Amino acid sequence: MRCPRCETSLSVIIKGYFQRNNTPAEKRQRFLCKSCKSQFSQTSGSLDEGQKRPDLHHPIFMLLISGVSQRRAAKLCSTTQITVVRKLVRMAKFSQAAHAARLSGMRKSVKTAVFDEMEAFEHSKCKPVAIAVAVEEGSRIILSATAASMPAKGRLAAISRRRYGKRVDHRKHALGMALATISHVAAADLLVKSDQCPRYPKLVRKHLPGAEHKTFKGRRGCVVGQGELKGGGWDPLFSLNHTCAMVRDNVKCLSRRTWCTTKRVDRLQCRLDLYVGAHNVMIDLKHQGRGTQKIWPLGVLAVAPAGAAM
Numbered sequence: 001m002r003c004p005r006c007e008t009s010l011s012v013i014i015k016g017y018f019q020r021n022n023t024p025a026e027k028r029q030r031f032l033c034k035s036c037k038s039q040f041s042q043t044s045g046s047l048d049e050g051q052k053r054p055d056l057h058h059p060i061f062m063l064l065i066s067g068v069s070q071r072r073a074a075k076l077c078s079t080t081q082i083t084v085v086r087k088l089v090r091m092a093k094f095s096q097a098a099h100a101a102r103l104s105g106m107r108k109s110v111k112t113a114v115f116d117e118m119e120a121f122e123h124s125k126c127k128p129v130a131i132a133v134a135v136e137e138g139s140r141i142i143l144s145a146t147a148a149s150m151p152a153k154g155r156l157a158a159i160s161r162r163r164y165g166k167r168v169d170h171r172k173h174a175l176g177m178a179l180a181t182i183s184h185v186a187a188a189d190l191l192v193k194s195d196q197c198p199r200y201p202k203l204v205r206k207h208l209p210g211a212e213h214k215t216f217k218g219r220r221g222c223v224v225g226q227g228e229l230k231g232g233g234w235d236p237l238f239s240l241n242h243t244c245a246m247v248r249d250n251v252k253c254l255s256r257r258t259w260c261t262t263k264r265v266d267r268l269q270c271r272l273d274l275y276v277g278a279h280n281v282m283i284d285l286k287h288q289g290r291g292t293q294k295i296w297p298l299g300v301l302a303v304a305p306a307g308a309a310m
């Protein structure tokens, strides 16, 4: 057993047991580090640390990345919505940390990246949300998915302003995050692809100065594919559109024509963080020919976020 503070196992001895206050109750081994005098157990710094219902992590995780709403996840796990939200926030932090570790391992490896924004809304169509998504072309690894509030467009703009006041536009910031992530993992000869949105070229020049930027005309969505997959033959942005369709399908509050809407942008971000971790692990497994393997124990949530340990 390694001491989480000294990162060594040389001075660690066992020091009795303790009863965990969780359900089902269990006995846990306690350890003592003789050099820094800290005491810890096997769960210190892990997802289960200090949790009364660590047994709920796995089912809630699987339900929330499989297109089930938080309410229904609570019903299916015989727990409360509050517990589901708390678990969601905690697991999202771990998923973020694991994603950051993955990105550091991908440095200078991405040759082609595709980015775009998806549209969703919180509570009402009058309060739209943009989700900036960046994926690696080919592998369809999600590099970044960031939700940001945006003002309503078209005939809803006036209604939105009257009901909810002026809505702040954080799209530039979210897109900047996506592009900064691309630049973090980009190879020297990076090619970025996107649609022909007039806001994109300037941001690409700012965040990815050396990269080549190719744009493609946007197309109408086909009947299936959550409006993200495009009809009419070969799609140059397929990697991104397919990924966006998967995100929409598997994060319940993003489905189209749904009455299950997200109520908070930060919680939507948690759902996205959770899905991104799971999606990338599923892709890894598929490439390794281990598609039927369980994704849960494979490190989706194995990296502790800063400040979680001890």
Ligand SMILES: [Zn+2]
Binding pocket: 003, 004, 005, 006, 007, 033, 034, 035, 036, 037, 038
């Ligand atoms: Zn120590």
